Amino acid sequence: MKDFRISLPLSSAEISYLHPNDKVLLSGTVYTARDEAHKRMIAMLKEGVQLPFELSETAIFYCGPSPAAAGMICGAIGPTTSSRMDPFTPELLKAGLRVMIGKGERSPETEQEIKAAGALYLIAIGGISAVLSQSIVSCETFLWESLGAEAVFKMELKDFPCYVGIV
Amino acid sequence: MREISSGTIQEAVYRAISRMSYHCDSKVTLALSEALNTETNELARDALQSILQNHKLSPETSIPLCQDTGSTVVFAEIGAHFHLTGQSLPELINAAVRRAQKDCPLRASTVADPLFERNNRGDNTPAIIHIEYVEGDKIRLLIAQKGGGAENMSFMKMLSPALGAEGIIDFVCEGVLAAGSRPCPPLILGIGIGSNFEGAPLLAKKALFEPFGRAHPDLRYRQMESEITKRINTLGCGVQGFGGSCTVLATHILQAPCHIASLPVAVNLQCHAHRHSEVII
């Protein structure tokens, strides 16, 4: 197991340097999206509407945070099951997405798509929210606030611990 | 008849939900540290250390153990000589759920309609409540905050009685291995054997409330429990799918009578963020 400190946006060279099971401490700006946000992003892309962030420069974090208590930067942060996002992933890869963070296996087809696109799937550990929250510098609702935990949140990560799943 | 006001019980349920969202069962913490002592896989060890650190940090930082703070499940056993005054049991439980969601705060994770719109209700109600009537003048509430990941990978099947214990062990092991890392192993397995199509899953869920790691009183079931734990840990996907020998921390079986033609088996998966508690009043 090798440890790497990396920052978004990642170049293809940086991605190709990583191997499955490497431990990564990730820094940079990411956007959260779960099932409903994925549906909406895909609908936007289909209509030819630009997403309000550059997919190729960020990471999509499959996460629905719990609300922050008063005076806290964020609530509980952690990954949700990535395979639920498999049906949406090829479209997003086509639109430039290069880095995803979640938990669990991807379907064999999605795994192929991720590899073919030269993209990176990072695994974060589920159920360690208090630990992961220590790596969150800022967290704000960015899109579709009415979706609650399913909204898109913009997060600034500093040394967020995860592991290379697919590369 | 012993009379207790709904306010007293609402307060106890509210406290139980608030506490368990930040405090893991100490027996689970202990089992995880023991697993760390024997685990040799480097990644699995790293993940176990993070989980243990989380158990320490969560109460210190007031950040919930997991961002999926769960749906509330309650098994209520009401004594025949216990009388509730004020609100009904579902009303007071849902009031406690609403308060805990707001005050902790916990994640709102319940949608009103399962298929269309899927609008978030915003307060985690309704809790899923099962009521039983028993002897005595007390009320006993088993309360869990159950996350979606492990619940999604749970499974049940009406098996043929001819398959016997070996058939059940195979069925359980295959299902748990197929779930992979999605339910966030290390896991606790609640297994319900018998009853019927709706009864077996209820037994499986209730089995998760058995004291962690308890041995079944019937030797034959106890052997099944340890065989299932052992086999999965030999073949298993390990902590978070990283490999190694710690996929299952404990297996609890509950059984019940069933129809001559049936052998219902249900397996309810519980992730390491095991949030459950017991209230007796």
Ligand code: SF4
């Ligand atoms: S399965 Fe459990 S530990 Fe994993 S994300 Fe869900 S609630 Fe959290």
